[in-house]
Amino acid sequence: MTITTCVFDAYGTLFDVNAAAAAAAAEPAHAHIADVWPAIARDWRAKQLEYSWLRAVAGRHCDFWQVTQDGLDWALASNGVTGVATRRRLLDLYWELAAYPEAPQVLADLRAAGMKTAILSNGSPKMLEAAVTSAGLAPLLDAVLSVEAVGVFKPAARVYDLVGEHFPGAEQSVLFVSSNGWDAAGAAGYGFQTAWVNRAGAPMDRLYATPHHTVADLTAIPGLV
Known part of the structure; x- marks a missing residue:
């Protein structure tokens, strides 16, 4: 894929x-x-x-x-x-949380490789706009998607549907990246390829699906695509 x-x-x-x-x-x-x-x-x-x-x-x-x-x-x-x-x-x-140090370069590398990049978050649109702007990530993202469009939090399938609605035809070519094991599992169960950013070295959640990849930080993400 x-x-x-x-x-x-x-x-x-x-x-x-x-x-x-x-x-x-x-x-x-x-x-x-x-x-x-x-x-x-x-x-x-x-x-x-x-x-x-x-x-x-x-x-x-x-x-x-x-x-x-x-x-x-x-x-x-x-x-x-x-x-x-x-x-x-x-x-x-x-409202002005710092991005992880490697985040800007990782997003830039993905964009340079021809990838579309986006956020899919529980955050409200105003919260996400403030965080993205404060961290200087806006030029590195093609879309910022909020659960407020469907009125339910992750890992509801309706949330993951937002990706295909914004990027038609991309459902089978998505790598979804999350530091939350349950979120990466939810996205894997939905049908996305997934990467769990396990910064804390936590054990795998026992759920209905498991992430396809486990990485220590974001620097490994460009290598997966």
Whole structure:
């Protein structure tokens, strides 16, 4: 199968979801989270994803910004952190998450090889626009696709349908890349070729499908196509 289109998850794959908590903790005004920011970042991400799945199963969709706020509120409470200013700062920083260092060059290499590149994300359109612009990735992407077009979060098949709708005929020539094992598995079950960016060296999720490739970071992606 010849790959013509590389589609990336956004948060945790192209953008470092820990960057907001790390940046806030380095600021004097929020030094009180210097020792707990890794736990805040971990719990924030875990609840953000958990709430997206629960809303999908319950048929209670909201946009990703709402579950991002709800996840943060749980993470702050779990770690004994209070204060409106710190909450606000963490949320503000989430709109300008840093891309992983290798991301721009990987996207540029794929484009130079003639590949179409895109994002397919749970993020809302405004969130994704802000992150892509802040990281300077806009010129390297052919499309930024949000689940808001179908009103349900990944790994619902309707989300993966968006790729074929935007790139007609590309369904059989897609490499889908995600740092979330469940997302890479969901896309594999849908029918895409998939690569799981397993930065943490986590075990494989036990699901109905498995990713076709496992890589340590994004630098390996051009070699797969």
